[in-house]
Amino acid sequence: MQSAVYAAVGQLVGQGHRETMTIPQVAEVAGVNPTSVYRRWGTMEVLLEEVAVAALTQGEPLPDHGDLARELDEWARIIADDIGRPKRRAYLRAMVSAREGLVEECPCWAIRREQADEMIGRARERTEATPSVRQVLDHIIAPLYHHAVFGLAVDGEYAADLVADVLRLATVDAEASAASR
Amino acid sequence: MQSAVYAAVGQLVGQGHRETMTIPQVAEVAGVNPTSVYRRWGTMEVLLEEVAVAALTQGEPLPDHGDLARELDEWARIIADDIGRPKRRAYLRAMVSAREGLVEECPCWAIRREQADEMIGRARERTEATPSVRQVLDHIIAPLYHHAVFGLAVDGEYAADLVADVLRLATVDAEASAASR
Numbered sequence: 100m101q102s103a104v105y106a107a108v109g110q111l112v113g114q115g116h117r118e119t120m121t122i123p124q125v126a127e128v129a130g131v132n133p134t135s136v137y138r139r140w141g142t143m144e145v146l147l148e149e150v151a152v153a154a155l156t157q158g159e160p161l162p163d164h165g166d167l168a169r170e171l172d173e174w175a176r177i178i179a180d181d182i183g184r185p186k187r188r189a190y191l192r193a194m195v196s197a198r199e200g201l202v203e204e205c206p207c208w209a210i211r212r213e214q215a216d217e218m219i220g221r222a223r224e225r226t227e228a229t230p231s232v233r234q235v236l237d238h239i240i241a242p243l244y245h246h247a248v249f250g251l252a253v254d255g256e257y258a259a260d261l262v263a264d265v266l267r268l269a270t271v272d273a274e275a276s277a278a279s280r
Numbered sequence: 281m282q283s284a285v286y287a288a289v290g291q292l293v294g295q296g297h298r299e300t301m302t303i304p305q306v307a308e309v310a311g312v313n314p315t316s317v318y319r320r321w322g323t324m325e326v327l328l329e330e331v332a333v334a335a336l337t338q339g340e341p342l343p344d345h346g347d348l349a350r351e352l353d354e355w356a357r358i359i360a361d362d363i364g365r366p367k368r369r370a371y372l373r374a375m376v377s378a379r380e381g382l383v384e385e386c387p388c389w390a391i392r393r394e395q396a397d398e399m400i401g402r403a404r405e406r407t408e409a410t411p412s413v414r415q416v417l418d419h420i421i422a423p424l425y426h427h428a429v430f431g432l433a434v435d436g437e438y439a440a441d442l443v444a445d446v447l448r449l450a451t452v453d454a455e456a457s458a459a460s461r
Contacts, residue, residue, distance in 0.1 A: 195373055202431035237441070237445070242423065250376070268448060
């Protein structure tokens with residue numbers, strides 16, 4: 100059922116129904132019982148988020164080169180390429196427009212935090228100067244996703260500028276910390 | 281007509297119709313002729329953006345204290361307070377969900393660029409170390425709007441963290457530029 104429902108969501112999003120689609124419509128397109136969809140996902144919001152996250156994480160291994168600067172740059176470019184695609188923009192817009200008020204946790208955000216945490220953890224073991232996970236999320240991930248949903252250009256060059264800023268922040272923070280020792 | 285249409289958009293957004301409302305519906309709620317609305321705004325996207333921008337710029341003078349650090353901090357806190365409100369989140373979400381593909385220019389982004397440009401220009405005349413306008417947009421504005429539309433917390437503390445990072449970037453860039461002279 101899952102792949103039929105995912106495909107149905109993708110089809111409806113592609114046909115421009117991302118803002119209006121309902122679980123009964125998704126079920127009809129998928130050829131499954133609406134009750135099963137309600138039982139499995141509960142709401143359109145949960146379903147849309149799951150599909151978006153699935154689209155996001157497919158075939159995207161975390162860079163691992165023994166050098167945080169290179170890893171962050173590659174990671175940010177992969178994400179920029181991914182979320183800059185029209186289909187991914189449409190998914191992300193569908194996701195935010197399905198939201199009301201605040202969310203406990205955003206799945207995209209949670210995945211990016213885990214990935215940033217892993218790369219930064221490895222870099223710390225190598226005693227490299229590192230930005231904080233918060234800085235990577237706020238200054239690389241948030242601007243990339245902002246550009247994707249607001250319809251501004253998201254490309255490798257933009258990603259590289261963001262990464263360069265965060266790496267300079269890491270250096271100045273490391274120097275400040277060394278100076279205060 | 282403008283205020284009746286703005287109020288109708290606000291009412292429909294408030295009633296949860298932000299994702300589905302159409303120009304004929306807005307016209308009906310506003311008690312005006314749909315043809316007039318089409319003639320004046322053309323599409324729901326244009327209308328939603330105009331309303332969002334109007335909601336944004338009301339009663340928000342640009343801080344002017346002769347000190348960029350203080351100005352950016354106050355400015356970012358005002359924006360965080362503003363876009364963190366449920367009504368403003370709803371407007372911003374309505375705005376992005378009405379978009380397709382890329383936009384030429386985002387009105388929110390254009391306004392923030394003008395404001396950043398003005399504050400940074402004044403600071404340069406005072407020979408303060410300044411970040412670039414791009415850095416202010418990418419590392420303060422984009423994360424704030426990202427948090428607003430994705431449903432993450434947006435508050436003064438978050439804004440202050442972003443501003444502190446950007447100010448540290450300005451300092452390190454100024455030092456690097458002085459060292460290369």
